[in-house]
Amino acid sequence: MRSSKERFKTLHGIFDAFTIKTLQSLSSKQMFELDTLSPISEGKEAYVLSALREIREERVALKVYFLQTADFNKMYYYIKDDPRFASLIKKRRKVIMAWASREHKNLHIAREAGILSPTPYIVKNNVLIMQFIGKEDGKPCPLLTNVSFSDFNEKEKENFFRECFRSIGKLRKHDLVHGDLSSFNVLVKDDAPVFIDFSHATPYSCHMGKQLYERDLKNMFQYFNKHRYGSFEEAKKIADKE
Ligand SMILES: Nc1ncnc2c1ncn2[C@@H]1O[C@H](COP(=O)(O)OP(=O)(O)O)[C@@H](O)[C@H]1O
Ligand SMILES: [Mg+2]
Structure with missing residues (x-):
């Protein structure tokens, strides 16, 4: 088991300072425990991790959109015609945060529609926290x-x-x-x-x-x-x- 200090060092290797601040803020609101973060997948636009949320005794999934490397031009192209984001301006951080917020909104609609999908918990800046789909031990369900x-x-x-x-x-x-x-x-x-x-x-x-x-x-x-x-x-x- 790595110490929380070591895990924190790892976070610094992956995420920028702004993202780490956001993660710390969500963790201080007891949305998850920072020292239980464990990676699931690294995609082009986002990193998906799981962590424990002690007060609810459950595991959550975190989707962290990369602020520096995500292709925000492409993202802007795909979001600009969504009427819910009509006033979005083409600035890197704004576009990436809108992308996270859109996923959060959409997961709410998916729930209302009554389909099986992760329950969205919270979105802050470029970090989305949702229900973890997998086993208690941290193993996600297969694709x-x-x-x-x-x-x-x-x-x-x-x-x-x-x-x-x-x-x-x-x-x-x-x-x-x-x-x-x-x-x-x-x-x-x-x-x-x-x-x-x-x-x-x-x-x-x-x-x-x-x-x-x-x-x-x-x-x-x-x-x-x-x-x-x-x-x-x-x-x-x-x-x-x-
Ligand atoms: N809520 C979740 N619970 C468990 N695993 C998840 C969850 N969301 C995503 N994952 C895992 O992370 C991977 C990447 O997530 P995804 O949302 O498809 O991002 P992207 O394809 O944009 O990188 C998925 O293939 C899945 O294995
Ligand atoms: Mg995917």
Whole structure:
């Protein structure tokens, strides 16, 4: 077990001073314990970690957007047409914080829509804290892309397939389209799909909505197609019916 001082040194190696301040502030509000931080994934735009939240005796997930290396030009391009961020100005920090805030808002909508997704807890600057999807010991649930569909029995396969496309439909009904859906953004918990990574999600009613919805359906179906399961027409019908 590393000491909290050592972990803190590690944080300094990964994050800039502003981000560390934000983490410290959230930790002082008892949103998580700083010395329990443990890395899950390092992506292009964000670092995902888990930590314990003692007062609730639970594990939380933290998504920390990189302030210095994230491609904020690309991020701005993808957020500028979202009417909820119409007044956003093209400044690095502002755009990255808007991205974190958008994911937080979207996770709330996903919850309201009644789909399986992490419950959002708080967003501050470039740090989003949400429900951890995994085991108590800190092991996150596997990504769908790493799950072998043939391990499911017939009933489980059917339920899983239906649940994926019903969830896409439920989001649309709540005026949201994920926008980056595929087996790389779905976790498998108790044989059910949990959608994650909502930072791209935009209102279905905005001008790219329908196009993104169709793309999500296609990209999600690719996983089933690879396993020779179901048809695209069937998948689309399930989603459209919601
Ligand atoms: N709430 C969560 N609980 C457990 N693991 C998570 C959670 N959110 C993300 N992860 C893990 O972190 C990885 C990256 O998260 P994601 O939101 O997809 O970010 P990105 O793809 O932008 O790097 C996921 O593939 C998943 O393994
Ligand atoms: Mg992802």
